[in-house]
Amino acid sequence: MQLVNADLRDFRLKYAIEPIQEEQDTRTLGAIQEQLAGVGPILPPISRSTPFVDASEERMPLAVYQPKHPAIAILEIIASSMESLK
Numbered sequence: 001m002q003l004v005n006a007d008l009r010d011f012r013l014k015y016a017i018e019p020i021q022e023e024q025d026t027r028t029l030g031a032i033q034e035q036l037a038g039v040g041p042i043l044p045p046i047s048r049s050t051p052f053v054d055a056s057e058e059r060m061p062l063a064v065y066q067p068k069h070p071a072i073a074i075l076e077i078i079a080s081s082m083e084s085l086k
Helices: 023-036 050-057 071-083
Strands: none
Touching: none
16 A cells, blocks of 8 residues: 555554444444554544543544543543644
8 A cells, every 4th residue: 555645654543333242343343443454543433432422422532531441441442642733
């Protein structure tokens, strides 16, 4: 794979999916990890859930609406990863 921007030092990828329930989802995520791992880190998938919608409707961050939601840890990883791009 050739990157368009040769100066790109850090390449972040995210595959946000519904909860991995289907064989195709698992295979797709595995293929992304296998084929693009050499390009940059593959960030963990984020499962969609009702609290995302509820927090949005309440105009609150998910971490405030439901501080113990499992996606909070993944979102922190993604945020840290994006901050390191500076």
